Amino acid sequence: MFNKDFWSEIFMALRRNKLRTILTGFAISWGIFMLIILLSAGNGLKNGVTGNFADRIKNTYTIWSSSTELPYKGHKAGRFIILNNKDIQFLESLYEVEEVSPVLSKGGTLIFGEKSRSVSLEGVKPIYKNIQGIKIIEGRFINENDMKNKLKVIVIDKNTNEELLRTTEETSMIGKTVYINDLGFKVIGVSKGMAFGEMGQCYAPYTTLQTIYNVNEYYQLTFTTKGLNTKEDNETFKTELKRKIAAIHDFSPEDQRGVWIDSEMINSLETMKIFNTINIFIWIIGIAMLISGVVGVSNIMRITVKERTNEIGIRKALGAKPRSILLSIVMESLVITTIFGYIGMISGVGVMEIVNIIMGSSGAGVNTEMEMSVFVNPTVDINIVVMATLVLIISGVAAGFAPAWNSVKVKPIEAMNYR
Amino acid sequence: MIKLENINKTYFGAQPLHVLKGINLEVAEGELVSIMGASGSGKSTLLNILGILDNYDEGDYYLAGKLVKNLSENQAAEFRNKLIGFIFQSFNLIPFKTALENVALPLFYQGVNRKKRIMMAMEYLERFGLKDWAEHYPNELSGGQKQRVSIARALVTSPKIILADEPTGALDSKTSAEVMQILREVNASGITMVIVTHERGIANLTKKIVHLKDGVIESIEENDPDKMDFTKEIK
Ligand SMILES: Nc1ncnc2c1ncn2[C@@H]1O[C@H](COP(=O)(O)OP(=O)(O)OP(=O)(O)O)[C@@H](O)[C@H]1O
Ligand SMILES: [Mg+2]
Numbered sequence: 038m039f040n041k042d043f044w045s046e047i048f049m050a051l052r053r054n055k056l057r058t059i060l061t062g063f064a065i066s067w068g069i070f071m072l073i074i075l076l077s078a079g080n081g082l083k084n085g086v087t088g089n090f091a092d093r094i095k096n097t098y099t100i101w102s103s104s105t106e107l108p109y110k111g112h113k114a115g116r117f118i119i120l121n122n123k124d125i126q127f128l129e130s131l132y133e134v135e136e137v138s139p140v141l142s143k144g145g146t147l148i149f150g151e152k153s154r155s156v157s158l159e160g161v162k163p164i165y166k167n168i169q170g171i172k173i174i175e176g177r178f179i180n181e182n183d184m185k186n187k188l189k190v191i192v193i194d195k196n197t198n199e200e201l202l203r204t205t206e207e208t209s210m211i212g213k214t215v216y217i218n219d220l221g222f223k224v225i226g227v228s229k230g231m232a233f234g235e236m237g238q239c240y241a242p243y244t245t246l247q248t249i250y251n252v253n254e255y256y257q258l259t260f261t262t263k264g265l266n267t268k269e270d271n272e273t274f275k276t277e278l279k280r281k282i283a284a285i286h287d288f289s290p291e292d293q294r295g296v297w298i299d300s301e302m303i304n305s306l307e308t309m310k311i312f313n314t315i316n317i318f319i320w321i322i323g324i325a326m327l328i329s330g331v332v333g334v335s336n337i338m339r340i341t342v343k344e345r346t347n348e349i350g351i352r353k354a355l356g357a358k359p360r361s362i363l364l365s366i367v368m369e370s371l372v373i374t375t376i377f378g379y380i381g382m383i384s385g386v387g388v389m390e391i392v393n394i395i396m397g398s399s400g401a402g403v404n405t406e407m408e409m410s411v412f413v414n415p416t417v418d419i420n421i422v423v424m425a426t427l428v429l430i431i432s433g434v435a436a437g438f439a440p441a442w443n444s445v446k447v448k449p450i451e452a453m454n455y456r
Numbered sequence: 457m458i459k460l461e462n463i464n465k466t467y468f469g470a471q472p473l474h475v476l477k478g479i480n481l482e483v484a485e486g487e488l489v490s491i492m493g494a495s496g497s498g499k500s501t502l503l504n505i506l507g508i509l510d511n512y513d514e515g516d517y518y519l520a521g522k523l524v525k526n527l528s529e530n531q532a533a534e535f536r537n538k539l540i541g542f543i544f545q546s547f548n549l550i551p552f553k554t555a556l557e558n559v560a561l562p563l564f565y566q567g568v569n570r571k572k573r574i575m576m577a578m579e580y581l582e583r584f585g586l587k588d589w590a591e592h593y594p595n596e597l598s599g600g601q602k603q604r605v606s607i608a609r610a611l612v613t614s615p616k617i618i619l620a621d622e623p624t625g626a627l628d629s630k631t632s633a634e635v636m637q638i639l640r641e642v643n644a645s646g647i648t649m650v651i652v653t654h655e656r657g658i659a660n661l662t663k664k665i666v667h668l669k670d671g672v673i674e675s676i677e678e679n680d681p682d683k684m685d686f687t688k689e690i691k
Contacts, residue, residue, distance in 0.1 A: 042564070042570050046564070050552070347548075350548075352561070353509075353533065354536060354542050355542075355562040355565060355609070356536045356537020356565045356566070357533060357565045358529070358534075358565070449510075449536075450509040451510075453544075
């Protein structure tokens with residue numbers, strides 16, 4: 038049955054009915070193509086947004102200094118609460134706290150040769166890189182050795198790096214010594230930086246700055262936790278922590294302010310919820326598109342088979358058996374849907390790959406101010422594409438089958454006189 | 457070759473229409489028979505039943521000694537493929553196939569291989585002077601050429617019987633005469649032939665004329681076509 042003769046009949050019929058073949062094929066290619074574009078765009082959006090958070094570790098907390106809102110035990114409202122070493126000791130005593138990473142902030146002017154630039158210098162621990170999701174583009178971040186030996190090393194931000202290198206022969210700041218408030222620091226790395234405007238953002242070992250400045254005031258304390266995995270755990274921990282800090286600093290536990298406590302875990306769970314919603318939305322649109330594709334393809338199949346009723350009648354008069362007619366119709370539609378489905382798949386994936394490459398080189402979709410990408414790696418799971426293509430192929434063939442079956446079932450004279 | 461006993465056929469449309477009301481007819485092997493009658497008298501209906509393109513409600517139809525009744529689609533296809541060749545007024549060629557491919561198609565359903573099919577189809581086209589038109593599509597052919605292609609297609613399987621429904625209906629008188637000449641030659645080679653027509657001139661070229669009126673056979677007229685003068689117009 039499926040010999041060379043059979044296939045050459047099929048391909049001849051498709052070639053001779055170019056318009057029909059192309060129209061049907063186009064419907065299928067287009068359906069698949071659009072589906073891929075849509076799913077890829079959705080994925081790109083998702084990857085872009087999640088990517089900005091992906092480098093951060095989730096089990097972190099930040100406590101910010103703030104002013105009180107309520108009067109308490111003789112203190113007036115509006116008192117500014119400054120965090121200190123007592124808070125660090127308290128945090129370190131907690132079972133849930135893994136490592137405290139205080140942030141010691143100093144403003145100053147960075148000088149390198151003729152150049153100067155105002156910067157904010159932050160004394161931090163190595164873990165801070167992961168807590169903040171800091172990206173290092175050259176050199177390295179602060180390590181334990183820098184901490185232990187209280188080395189005067191510094192990580193500068195990209196903008197500062199460019200500014201310092203501008204109009205010099207140098208190509209790299211790594212290993213150079215820069216001066217901040219008359220103290221020399223050796224540059225060990227360049228971060229991608231979250232800096233805005235003219236102010237540079239530099240990091241030095243926490244221990245180094247602590248030794249130099251002997252600070253007991255912090256505007257920001259960060260720490261990592263262990264064993265807090267659910268939203269409930271974190272909410273409870275956060276409430277309890279707030280209450281205890283309030284006791285240490287003598288402000289009302291009811292105070293909405295006093296200190297801000299921010300849980301990355303709670304935030305990220307919230308963000309995950311948003312992503313899941315986006316995901317569901319993309320799937321609903323994708324499935325709606327697939328259904329409309331199925332309907333379109335099915336209609337075209339039905340119409341083409343109807344159109345062929347006369348031909349079917351003639352073939353029957355010439356002695357074609359029902360099975361042979363059905364088989365050739367089904368095979369024809371299978372060949373069309375497969376070939377054009379494949380074309381749609383390849384072109385959809387191809388277009389998205391090209392978009393990917395262009396975006397990668399031009400940085401389109403990247404918000405430069407924030408150094409955040411909103412659209413990253415817009416590709417789609419090939420399994421999903423193949424599944425969608427199969428669904429279209431099968432439904433197309435099934436849709437063609439019913440009218441073909443009808444035309445084959447009727448008496449030949451009816452088929453011949455159809456229309 | 458053909459034997460009809462009390463054939464009845466009713467079309468169950470909006471209103472049931474009793475089209476054939478007890479047809480009894482015998483056609484012997486090698487005969488050349490025409491069926492005449494007014495429009496709507498049931499000529500095409502009768503011919504379609506003969507060709508197993510349509511079914512009948514009552515009576516018995518024997519084709520080549522076999523009862524044709526309640527056949528499965530496969531059996532009917534077998535009969536049509538091996539025993540019967542059709543010629544239609546509107547030719548019924550497949551538009552996207554060349555003349556050659558149209559003629560070769562019945563052989564495809566007989567399982568003849570491609571090379572042999574093409575060879576045989578070409579032979580028949582040549583026989584009807586269509587060698588140069590083999591690669592043309594139906595819409596590139598004149599009415600007479602199309603009808604000759606469909607005759608070639610009807611004959612290519614060497615059927616026992618040719619059924620023709622108004623084979624000259626769409627042709628002018630000169631072309632009609634040529635087509636009839638071909639059909640007579642085909643009959644002379646021993647193939648049984650039933651031609652439906654409402655033209656006396658065409659019927660006069662057959663040896664037996666069956667007159668159909670309102671679904672019954674009114675009379676069967678013996679005729680000697682050789683008495684006809686072919687130099688005259690046949691219409
Ligand atoms: N499929 C059908 N359904 C219902 N009625 C039909 C059908 N085919 C034919 N008829 C009716 O049956 C009657 C006989 O039709 P038929 O085609 O056999 O006539 P005919 O003798 O071939 O006429 P003509 O010379 O016009 O071709 C007509 O009245 C026609 O309207
Ligand atoms: Mg008729």
